[in-house]
Amino acid sequence: MASTYLAGVGMVRFGKFDASVTFEKLAAGAANAALTDAGARRADIEALYVGHVFGGPVAGQRVAAELGLDGLPISNHENYCASGATALREAWMAIRAGLFDVVMVIGAEKMTDRIKGGVTPDASDLDAMQGYVMAVGHALSAQRYMFDHGATREQIAMVAVKNHAHSCHNPYAQYQREVSLQEVLAARLVADPLGVLDCSPISDGAAAVVVCSPRGLQRLGISSTQPEVRAIGLVSGTLRTGLYDLNEEDISRRAGEQAYAMAGIDPNDIDLVEMHDCFTIAEIVRMEGLGLIPRGEGARWTADGRTSIGGRLPVNPSGGLLSRGHPVGATGVAQVCELYWQLTERAGKRQVQGAKLALAYCKGGTVSGTDGASVTTVVVSR
């Protein structure tokens, strides 16, 4: 089994762009940045993995045609918001299996011209038929979390304050200004108690990584110690019966354990987490589900600064989905870009000191009756 390394990464700044900024342009921009960062030429790339949700059929191949990567083995991967990480997982498995030495992974999404009013499950989902939108699941989670653990609306809102503060130091973040607690609390309500600033934005963007075996690093002339992809966990949600604990996040526990075991790590050694904060409350319950924060303590940890840069366990030093933005297919790869910059001490003012072991978590989609559609857990170390 060949070890897997990140040779280079690149992304475009996330944001809302007009029609002239196409899916293909975003993806190619990120890919070219990753090639440059890795010191790789087009001819070095042996395969392309593209994660996206709304790009349409064979989006990856349209992007390849813009990049001069046409003709290669190319596959498109979708697991809603975990699409980018799923694409990376496929690449990682291929490298481990010895199929390739140098591959490119791109996560990309153009949402502003096709998503209005919020993301939803497929119309055939039973919850969707009741009028469910993603914000509803998180609102129900937040109401219950406050009820069960005595957490306050203010503590939950602090996730947004923290992540917007972090993103001030991230040139690729969609938003790069602080927001105050008052702003978060006063924002227009989406699904009570969550307001607009509790929700990640609709975004366009792309991120890319060049992934190599040891032989691939050699071919690229890279002799420095590169961050290693130790494991990528993937689980689907399970059907929950009875009157289960809504915020238990069993899906997250399983995904974490799968990755920790495969990587052979103690989760207490993780130095930072890029977490899927599609909504403020989600960061809290998922960190607890992963076993990284004790159940019921996540809101308090956030308010106390323990998950801020400089705190005990920094979460979303990039600004997370809330502030970096959430072009759904791109997010999983953008998180890994951040892990790369953190582990190679290139994160500037958002650097987590002494970062050696990092985790990126994505949760994609919902299926009525289950505790989620897909979760990916990427462990990277240096």
Added chain:
Amino acid sequence: MQTSDTDQPSARKRPLRDGLLQFDPPRLIGSRCQGCGVVQYPARDFCPACRNDCQQTTVPLSDRGVVFSYTTVRQSPAGRTPYVLAYVDLQDDVRVMARLEDLEDIDGGARIGMAVKLRLQSIREDDGVSVIGYVFVPDLSKEH
């Protein structure tokens, strides 16, 4: 919005999805595992609880429950906001997601633990056929 469609036996109607509910008496339909006894909604042909390939028997579910969590939706591509969505825990220990209606006269609106009861109602017309869905309304017999 029609209220009880059992008042109109001659109206053409169909459930939102096959096998999801019955009209007389108006109930959601789940299935019970003959092995472990766990009831699920909607009905399926396997048991997610015990996974033992036991027979599943379809059963009408209780039409009474309590609100486990709820939210008022104010922004939605499904339109016509605001509306309230909730998880309702039925007396058979089955959790269902549905809209809550008729909250206007309840002081303080919805709350966790509120007693509710099932109401089937038409959610739209498809070529002259009423498509029947379900909501929950306050169970006033439980209010004190």
